[in-house]
Amino acid sequence: MDIDWLSGPLLQQLNSGVILLNKQLQVVYINPYICRRADIQLESVQGKDLFSVFADAPKAWLSRKLNSVLSLQSPAFSSWEQRQYLFKLPHLRPVSSANQYMAQNCNMLPLTEPSSGEHFVCLLIEDATDAYVYQSQLQQSNLQLQQVNRLDGLTGVLNRNYWQQQLEVEVQRAGRYQHPLSLLFFDLDKFKRLNDEYGHQAGDIVLIEVAKLIGSLLRETDLFGRYGGEEFAIILPDTPLEGAIEVAKRICQRVAATPIEYQQQQLMTSVSVGVSQFSIATSADELIQQADLALYQAKRNGRNQVVTYYPELIDSLKKVKT
Numbered sequence: 001m002d003i004d005w006l007s008g009p010l011l012q013q014l015n016s017g018v019i020l021l022n023k024q025l026q027v028v029y030i031n032p033y034i035c036r037r038a039d040i041q042l043e044s045v046q047g048k049d050l051f052s053v054f055a056d057a058p059k060a061w062l063s064r065k066l067n068s069v070l071s072l073q074s075p076a077f078s079s080w081e082q083r084q085y086l087f088k089l090p091h092l093r094p095v096s097s098a099n100q101y102m103a104q105n106c107n108m109l110p111l112t113e114p115s116s117g118e119h120f121v122c123l124l125i126e127d128a129t130d131a132y133v134y135q136s137q138l139q140q141s142n143l144q145l146q147q148v149n150r151l152d153g154l155t156g157v158l159n160r161n162y163w164q165q166q167l168e169v170e171v172q173r174a175g176r177y178q179h180p181l182s183l184l185f186f187d188l189d190k191f192k193r194l195n196d197e198y199g200h201q202a203g204d205i206v207l208i209e210v211a212k213l214i215g216s217l218l219r220e221t222d223l224f225g226r227y228g229g230e231e232f233a234i235i236l237p238d239t240p241l242e243g244a245i246e247v248a249k250r251i252c253q254r255v256a257a258t259p260i261e262y263q264q265q266q267l268m269t270s271v272s273v274g275v276s277q278f279s280i281a282t283s284a285d286e287l288i289q290q291a292d293l294a295l296y297q298a299k300r301n302g303r304n305q306v307v308t309y310y311p312e313l314i315d316s317l318k319k320v321k322t
């Protein structure tokens with residue numbers, strides 16, 4: 001059966017793009033799908049160089065690819081994942097779609113006219129905008145999920161797991177570049193009493209507000225995490241001991257001076273802070289232990305104050321415990 005009649009209507013109605021080029025990469029044919037989107041008339045572009053018709057196409061890369069299809073007589077493919085688009089064409093998704101141009105998959109096929117033996121290259125262009133948009137949304141959701149997995153659900157500061165990973169990173173960085181690094185450990189004072197007196201919900205609000213207040217006193221590069229129930233920790237990169245003590249004192253003063261609104265009541269709280277520094281401590285674990293010991297000492301000294309770790313502290317605490 002002769003099916004020559006098929007090609008005309010098919011090319012007219014095909015829901016993908018077809019561009020036929022000769023060996024000089026001049027336009028022989030462009031189907032209506034592309035003409036409509038590129039706002040061109042076939043008659044006015046026939047015989048013109050592809051890159052004069054589509055001035056934004058990646059000329060060096062695409063002409064190399066098309067010439068290799070012609071010389072090797074083997075097909076080539078360009079995916080939207082590799083190059084989002086070859087030709088700047090509008091897509092048919094709603095305007096709200098973030099992607100301005102049609103993402104494209106493009107097959108490049110070598111063709112030979114049977115009677116003359118002349119070689120051509122045919123580009124078949126498929127709209128891959130849906131796949132592009134879905135993948136972008138997926139990446140966005142994964143990113144959000146990753147963020148959520150790093151944060152403490154109640155206070156929004158870093159969770160313990162992620163905070164500890166960051167401490168390892170910062171300790172390695174400080175060791176490698178000989179940068180100062182300090183650590184603050186702090187714990188709300190008499191928090192059990194506050195919970196018992198005003199209820200657990202009031203306790204939660206206090207944790208949220210204290211975390212917010214302290215977060216506002218820190219630098220962008222400081223890493224603020226929730227270590228346990230009412231215990232928090234802050235990594236201060238590039239911060240020597242004196243700077244860390246200053247931050248710790250500021251935290252102590254501001255928390256003690258800031259009432260927290262809860263059901264028309266003003267709740268007062270305070271924190272005790274332990275400070276340690278990388279140089280005396282030589283690992284992440286040691287930094288934590290030393291800040292924790294200093295915090296313990298701050299509690300023993302009467303709370304609402306800052307204590308810096310010093311090596312003799314271990315002995316004095318051992319004596320207390322025995």
Ligand SMILES: Nc1nc2c(ncn2[C@@H]2O[C@H](COP(=O)(O)OP(=O)(O)OP(=O)(O)O)[C@@H](O)[C@H]2O)c(=O)[nH]1
Nearest residue numbers: 187188189190191192193195200203204229230299
């Ligand atoms: N509301 C609330 N309370 C919490 C949360 N996590 C821990 N807590 C409470 O925090 C209290 C901690 O009590 P303790 O360890 O005795 O410490 P403290 O009362 O603060 O006493 P000091 O630390 O010695 O000043 C407990 O009552 C816990 O139930 C939380 O997420 N929300």
